[in-house]
Amino acid sequence: MRTVYVNGVFCPETEAVVSIFDRGFLFADGVYEVTGVLDGKLIDFSGHMARLRRSLAELELREPAQEDKLLSIHRQLVEKNDLVEGMIYMQVTRGAADRDFLFPADDTKPSLVLFTQSASLRDKPAAKTGLRVVTVPDLRWARRDIKTVQLLYPSMAKMEAKRRGVDDAWMVEDGCVTEGSSNNAYIVDAGGTLITRPLNHAILHGITRKAVLRLAAESGLAVEERPFTVEEAKVAREAFITSASSFVLPVVEIDGTTIGDGRPGEIATRLREIYIDEALKTAV
Incomplete structure (x- = not known):
């Protein structure tokens, strides 16, 4: 069973919970990145983080954490899931708030979710x-x-x-x-x-x-x-x-x-x- 990361907590995937009021669920109000993993290491991580920051800025969406913190989470997921080859998906949404087309208050905490996916990247048919x-x-x-x-x-x-x-x-x-x-x-x-x-x-x-x-x-x-x-x-x-x-x-x-x-x-x-x-x- 995979270990995933949801809003500050590493947990089994079957215990992962996101609010039904999360704007990612209600409005697709969020962005994501996919980082490849080869031999247990992250490919072009800094490039993906730069694009993440750009996407967040374009949507006026708060950054969920600094890059060094995000790197630590990625590395821990690789270790906890014994991921040798595959991807790590990271999704950031505007967070949970009452349903309204207007953006919620600026102090609404973004939601941050990461999970791994094993896959063959080098030897694709x-x-x-x-x-x-x-x-x-x-x-x-x-x-x-x-x-x-x-x-x-x-x-x-x-x-x-x-x-x-x-x-x-x-x-x-x-x-x-x-x-x-x-x-x-x-x-x-x-x-x-x-x-x-x-x-x-x-x-x-x-x-x-x-x-x-x-x-x-x-x-x-x-x-x-x-x-x-x-x-x-x-x-x-x-x-x-x-x-x-x-x-x-x-x-x-x-x-x-x-x-x-x-x-x-x-x-x-x-x-x-x-x-x-x-x-x-x-x-x-």
């Missing part, structure tokens, strides 16, 4: 076979740069992909791909240039994205941050996604169209390898 995706309209709210807990539409997109017999969905707005249902999206054009949408309100500012783009540039790859269309993606040399739980995974089919030769591309495969190497060297 999709790294060797590639992902098949379909496109769906991007119907989310306009502030996708804030990592909020309101994930209903991405969940619906994943269910649509499942119904259509594929692995995931890429969301499309004005003819261009924004991102995957829970990941950032990329293509590699015929000339070998890596293309991905620029940072703005339309996409999540991925921590893995940031690291992969840096590693790509350091490896001598040309990188272009601009929107790309679905049609561009279908004729690309390669396509792939990045996220904290997937690292880098190749995409080999979009809406039934085979990408490249239908096998994981050389660039995506190499970026996955160097990302994992870097993650292991810098994990805390």
